[in-house]
Amino acid sequence: MRIETLIVGPLQTNAYIILDEASGEAAVVDPGASGLRISDAIEAAGATLKFILTTHGHADHTGGAFDLQRKAGGEYVVGEGDRGQIESPSSSLAAMIPGFANPPAIDRPVTGGEHLEIGDTRIFVIATPGHTPGSVCYLSGQALFTGDTLFQNSIGRYDLPGGDGDQELQSIRDNLLALPDQMIVYPGHGPSTTIGEERANNPFLQGV
């Protein structure tokens, strides 16, 4: 399994391409903008897109999904709790994203506990409500894609519509900090980190 990172859109969202090299199948996490650029990168890798994975419904994580699916296909996977934000982007941050296109129809709603497969690579869905009601993280091997739930030295905002700070901390404590220290965290914005580093150093997680 190989991971490529593309930084897209005005909020510098990390769009991740997960490649299962043996099968040539791929998944994309959070195509926040520039769907065509992401589709070009998949084509350049000679890969077939199976899944477009959304960590949550905010526009800076979904703005490129329409173009990406139109060019490269793939099932659109969204946390059920964020269905409203996907289907009515006016309630999200869409106005901030130049060239924003409404996300495609949801092909596969998830609630946590499911897994998806690209070749022999399994991608597990972990429910982490708090930043939004339907926020999920995706785990594959040693890689954890955390969207706006967990960042290096920070956590996601919970003052946006549908956010809940207590729930967010509970999600991180019960479902993310329970993972091994060496797990690599790929957040929705900013640099990668590890669960161990965040457990030790993240100022928002001390004493939780």
Ligand SMILES: [Zn+2]
């Ligand atoms: Zn967000």
